[in-house]
Amino acid sequence: MAQDLKQYFASKREQATEVLMDLIRIPSTAGKEGPVAEYLHDNMKPFCDEIGYIEVTEAIKNDPDYATPVKGLTYGDRPNVRAAMKGSGGGKSLIFNTHMDVVPPSSTHERPFDPYLEDGKIYGRGACDAKGQLVTLWLVMQAIRDLELGLGGDVIGHMVIEEENGGNGTIAMARTGERADASINLEPSNFKIFPQIRGAVWFDATVYGQAGHSGSGGTVSALLKALRAIELFTAYHDVALAESRGKFPLFDQFPNPAPLTIGQLHAGDWPAQAPQKATFSGVLGILPDRTKEDVMAHLRQIVRDCGDEWLAENFEIEFTYRHDASVIEPDHPLVLALQDACRQTGPEGEVTAMTASSDAWWYNNQLGIPTAWFGPGDLAYAHSNNEHIIVDDILTASEVLLRFIQGWCK
Structure with a gap:
């Protein structure tokens, strides 16, 4: 079976390359994911038992978790995509989550949406974050059908919009209430397994001063007051980090x-x-001993209580992105089974923590679905001018995940 799976996925190398390049050519920054959704829907339909659009409407803006770091987005023509391979019953179910959007390229990024293959690597915006993950999910779903695995549990794919600017697509999926026995957040992990993922809050802060000539009296520099607020935030971060140690x-x-x-x-x-x-504007990471509500309240309070009356009365802050940390234990059955599938395939499957945030917390914290982060590609290259993914890593990750599914969903 081991050799059979390797040969099967090796036979998909050309297809994986073609599909990934097609996806990279679609500049699916926030607000422009619709063509990717259509491409996935139409091209995965022949081998999926179920596939359909999950509409994201203007009503999402009323959700208490709605994120707003990108202003002016509208909804109605950018659906999520849900795909499923149905089990016969009796086996454990699994949800994959990954995203269709990409961050905008920098002004110095050459050919961000004109992908090319060089030395077994595909270069372009979204190659590893997360269009390589979409291709991995594609190959896994296709393999379930081609190899006639006859699973007991369902395998479900949630392919979402707007992960990069706060997870609004995943909010829409979470609000459907769909549940499973486990979830894998497909993001680049370089074959490491992340059962513990930090949270984050993004913020926009405004400080008002009293303008005036540099030679006159009575002025208050809003810039100097803002620098004082940043000092307060830095001190808060240092205390929070120290208090988390050992936990x-x-x-x-x-x-x-x-x-x-x-x-x-x-x-x-x-x-x-x-x-x-x-x-x-900035971002503050959150470790599992604090919630996003704790952190937002504390940041407001430290300015209010700082002893600088002007700053306290002339300070505003908006939190545009709010994620809690997502935590399951390193010896959770999901983690151990995924690590075993790695070792059967080749990668070590090191278990560690992720020092970035993701959409995992909606599944783990709000829906009660144990969730881990795993996928091909190296996060160090994501969002960079050198973003790329190794095609063979996509094939290896697909094999790992299929082995996991064979055990988990049997």
Whole structure:
């Protein structure tokens, strides 16, 4: 059987390459995922037992978890796609989740949507994050049909919009209430298994000052007040990290598993004028001992109680992306079975923690479905000008997952 599976997936190399290149050619940044959904729906339909669109409507904006880091998005022509291979009954079920959207390329990224194959690697925006994951799911579903596995449990695929800007597509899938005995969040992991995934909040903060000439009295620099707020956030991060130590061994191996990143800071209109307004935006990672509600309340409170009356009264913050951490134990049956499938195939299947956030928490925390992150590709190349994935890694991951399914869904 081992050789048979390797030969089967090796025979799919040309197809995997072609499908991935087709998907990369579709510039599916947030708001433009519709053509990818149509491509997957139409081309997976011949071998899936069930496939259909799950509409995402304007009503999603009323969901308390709706994320808004990208403004002005509209809904109605960008559905999620749900696919399933039906079991005969009696076996455990499985949901795969992965996403159709990609982050925008940088201004220096050459050929982001013109993929090319070089030395066994496919280059282009979304190659590993997450269109290579879509191809992996495609191959797994196709193999269930081609190899007539006769599973007892259902294998379901959720292919969603807007993962990169907060998970709004997965919110829509979660609100359908579909459940399974386990879920795998298909994201690039380089064959590591992540049962513990940190959360995050993204924020947009605004500080107001009192504008005026640099030589006059009575001015208040909004920029300097914003820098003070950033100092407060940094101190909060340091305390939160110190308090987490010893609680979560998988995270303890990292020097900073939940960093504070200030990605944008804007202020002022003229060098010789105290700025009236300053804005800064960033992300703060969340470890499992705190919830997103805790963190949002604490960040507001530390500014309110900082002793700077001006800053306290002239500070606003909006949280545009809010994810809790997702945690299952390293010896959970899902993890052990996935690791065993890795070792049967070739990869070691190291079990560790993920220091980025993902959509896993909706399945694990809100739906009660044990969830782990796994997939081909290296996250170090995601979102970069050098984004790529090794075609053979897609084939290997497909084999790992099919072996897992044979045991889990039998």
